[in-house]
Amino acid sequence: xxxxxxxxxxxxxxxxxxxxxxxxxxxxxxxxxxxxxxxxxxxxxxxxxxxxxxxxxxxxxxxxxxxxxxxxxxxxxxxxxxxxxxxxxxxxxxxxxxxxxxxxxxxxxxxxxxxxx
Numbered sequence: 001x002x003x004x005x006x007x008x009x010x011x012x013x014x015x016x017x018x019x020x021x022x023x024x025x026x027x028x029x030x031x032x033x034x035x036x037x038x039x040x041x042x043x044x045x046x047x048x049x050x051x052x053x054x055x056x057x058x059x060x061x062x063x064x065x066x067x068x069x070x071x072x073x074x075x076x077x078x079x080x081x082x083x084x085x086x087x088x089x090x091x092x093x094x095x096x097x098x099x100x101x102x103x104x105x106x107x108x109x110x111x112x113x114x115x116x117x
Contacts, residue, residue, distance in 0.1 A: 037057075042054075045090070048081060049081055049084060049085055049088075052067055052081040053090055053104075055067050055070050055071060056082070056085075056091060056103065056104055057104050060103065061101050061102065062101065062102060063099045063100060064079035064082055064100070064102075065078075065099075067081075067082065067102075086102065090104070091103065091104060091105060092105050
């Protein structure tokens with residue numbers, strides 16, 4: 001092989017290494033550790049809410065616009081679904097300047113809450 005081919009391969013490998021370093025840094029900064037949720041718990045949610053919940057769970061935190069881009073549904077519908085999940089206790093929300101961000105709630109916290117009699 002010619003020298004230029006080796007140089008291109010080396011450059012490509014360096015770019016891959018930089019991307020991997022960025023990914024590892026992003027994962028190490030991710031403060032909420034991945035939640036362990038059983039399939040039976042996820043099946044408690046209707047399909048439309050489950051799809052939205054899984055998006056938020058995979059992102060760690062996101063807004064209605066980001067969720068709508070990932071699910072392919074309109075932003076208003078995603079905002080409605082996200083707020084339903086907040087009322088049901090599956091998500092929490094907080095404002096970040098103009099954007100409302102949603103993040104998953106630990107399922108342990110939900111299970112420890114006393115049930116109304």
